[in-house]
Amino acid sequence: MSQKVEIYDTTLRDGAQGPRIKFSSEDQLRIVRALDDFGVHYIEGGQPGSNPKAAELFERTRDMKLKQAKMAAFGSTRHPRAAAEDDPNLKALLDAGTEVVTIFAKSSPLHAREVLRVTLEENLVIIEDSVEYLRSQKRRVFLDAEHFFDGYYEDSEYALTVLETGARAGAEILVLCDTNGGRLPWEIATAIRAVRARLPDTPVGIHTHNDAGCGVANTLSAIAEGAVQIQGTINGYGERTGNANLVTAIPAVQLKMGIAMVTPEQLAGLTHLSHLVAELANMSPRESDPFVGRDAFTHKGGMHADAVAKVKHSYEHINPSLVGNRTHISVSEVSGRSSLLQKAAEFGIDLERDTPQTRQILKRIKELENEGYEFEGADASLELLMRKATGRYRTFFTLHGFRTSVETRDARQPSLSEATVKLELPDGTKMHTAAEGEGPVDALNNALRKALQNTYPELKTVHLEDYKVRILDGQAGTRAKTRVLIESTDGEDSWDTVGVSENIISASYQALVDSIEYKLLRERGHEG
Ligand SMILES: [Zn+2]
Known part of the structure; x- marks a missing residue:
């Protein structure tokens, strides 16, 4: 025209x-x-x-x-x-x-x-x-x-x-x-x-x-x-x-x-x-937005995902790369092996259909899902899991534990939260770092970054965009668990990680650590 x-x-x-x-x-x-x-x-x-x-x-x-x-x-x-x-x-x-x-x-x-x-x-x-x-x-x-x-x-x-x-x-x-x-x-x-x-x-x-x-x-x-x-x-x-x-x-x-x-x-x-x-604008991007939303080209469930894997445009109105988006396959209990393979391909990891490795990963995902993990909204954690299982991973730091404390002197005033983390860097340096924050999770996040950002300055650009907590019903004989989903961003990209524990701080900690590891793997690759 x-x-x-x-x-x-x-x-x-x-x-x-x-x-x-x-x-x-x-x-x-x-x-x-x-x-x-x-x-x-x-x-x-x-x-x-x-x-x-x-x-x-x-x-x-x-x-x-x-x-x-x-x-x-x-x-x-x-x-x-x-x-x-x-x-x-x-x-x-x-x-x-x-x-x-x-x-x-x-x-x-x-x-x-x-x-x-x-x-x-x-x-x-x-x-x-x-x-x-x-x-x-x-x-x-x-x-x-x-x-x-x-x-x-x-x-x-x-x-x-x-x-x-x-x-x-x-x-x-x-x-x-x-x-x-x-x-x-x-x-x-x-x-x-x-x-x-x-x-x-x-x-x-x-x-x-x-x-x-x-x-x-x-x-x-x-x-x-x-x-x-x-x-x-x-x-x-x-x-x-x-x-x-x-x-x-x-x-x-x-x-x-x-x-x-x-x-x-x-x-x-x-x-x-x-x-x-x-x-x-300090607004979360809307996931369902046409063309650019995270869900605009997300396929859930075995059959659609399978069809998209065979013929890319079978369930997509345009090629998502034309607008800078991409196809997402969401992996969950209901989806089959082909979803997992597609997901792996999306991450740049080759998995073959019928290898012990693939079976092992599927088994692990099932176990974690039974424990309350949900990877549908946590691609970055899923990618880390697959990377660890296939050796496309390296250690940027080893954690030796953390502690948080909340001090309230006057119930009408904000309480004071502090966290300390102990970790070890690849060159053997031991870090023992404390930081304060608005609430224990924020303090923990600050302490982790403080311990790592001299060695990994790219972490300075990362901040938490969203933090979601879900209390999962305790099943027969087990106590209620907490699932934490964290969305992190570096201003360019955003990624989601998940943690599950009986304790909200531990669940948050897992999701925070995944978020940091994911960023470092993406920036620095797994061969260091
Ligand atoms: Zn107007």
């Missing part, structure tokens, strides 16, 4: 409106870099007129060497009672110093009359003035037609007149917004057809929200009708239920509609981009 579509990211403006989302200035810069690397065409940095942090971001990105992305400043049209050249908001937009300025205009009579409190005629003059003024100051102007679709279904003639006014005044593109996120794909399509019939020479873009669960569907519908710019956020972050999720929309447009927006190499960075932004 010859249609050229560009990506306009608004993670730093609309995305940052999301509940619980907050980016520091440093986070913002890292996101700008990552979006540029990925191949995003425009990055909306925020509203400099009302947000000093946005003004600062434009200041800091002005001299940044971006490969191709252009920063865009965002703001409103002029105030109803101010001349464009005296309007503080337009001035802030110009001061941002960006080549592209995006302004939003009311395109629904309801919003013009009731919210902006101007007549419909005045609204058109405001839009015309604002666009013309920004054009006269040599800016490229993108016009966001706010509430466009609601406006179109309220009074199509007026909504189209707003667009016409913007185009005549010099707006480069008319971005049609489903601001309340309540429209459905065919409503989007019908309205865009009308716009393109009326204004065949002005490009249109699409900006949707996900309130009806159609953010991405509406975006794709707009592209099918000829829209040439998609606006959205990474991971769909945004107010209420969020914006159109670019992480879903981009591969759908590129792989399914056949419209290339970024290079194949850049597209393969999608999973990384999604996880990086989640990390900076």
Whole structure:
């Protein structure tokens, strides 16, 4: 298809409106870099007129060497009672110093009359003035037609007149917004057809929200009708239920509609981009996310796993490597030998179907599962187990024990936790290290790292992302056990480990040690 579509990211403006989302200035810069690397065409940095942090971001990105992305400043049209050249908001937009300025205009009579409190005629003059003024100051102007679709279904003639006014005044593109996120794909399509019939020479873009669960569907519908710019956020972050999720929309447009927006190499960075932004937003990546989620290509149970092993695409809608993801096979009691072999292959370990070694590993997994281990959510522990069984393993440290203590002086105050570990390094050095922490597990984690990180500095980047505790029912005659699942990350990748014990601290300790061993094996290999 010859249609050229560009990506306009608004993670730093609309995305940052999301509940619980907050980016520091440093986070913002890292996101700008990552979006540029990925191949995003425009990055909306925020509203400099009302947000000093946005003004600062434009200041800091002005001299940044971006490969191709252009920063865009965002703001409103002029105030109803101010001349464009005296309007503080337009001035802030110009001061941002960006080549592209995006302004939003009311395109629904309801919003013009009731919210902006101007007549419909005045609204058109405001839009015309604002666009013309920004054009006269040599800016490229993108016009966001706010509430466009609601406006179109309220009074199509007026909504189209707003667009016409913007185009005549010099707006480069008319971005049609489903601001309340309540429209459905065919409503989007019908309205865009009308716009393109009326204004065949002005490009249109699409900006949707996900309130009806159609953010991405509406975006794709707009592209099918000829829209040439998609606006959205990474991971769909945004107010209420969020914006159109670019992480879903981009591969759908590129792989399914056949419209290339970024290079194949850049597209393969999608999973990384999604996880990086989640990390900076301090949100856990959603495992069920299309394309990039951990479960997006996970196959459970013997039969699917077997089929996927034979014909890769039999249960996969795309090749996961195209978006930087991979196939996961989840091993559990219900799955058969072929799942295990597949899992081993995923880890880069060759196992043959009918060898004593394979039987031995299967037997060991069964035993551990009976004790309460569950490897479905703990790939890294499973990989370690297979590595140990097949000799693809080496010892980075030998543990000689640990101790934790919790001291509470006043029940209303946080208690003080301390841990000590004793371990031995391969060169014979004995470490005996103590550390404090928020709770005994945190203290233990700190003590382990303190003992190891001079020898293995890569451990400094590792931190715990998630910690889950499950109390398992005691079976007849046994005491209840605790299963701990830990998710660790180094900012690039994340991995899960498991520990089981009658004691929560011991279970946590096993999972922590597995996590550290896994990281070291991956960084340094098993031949040292
Ligand atoms: Zn929006």
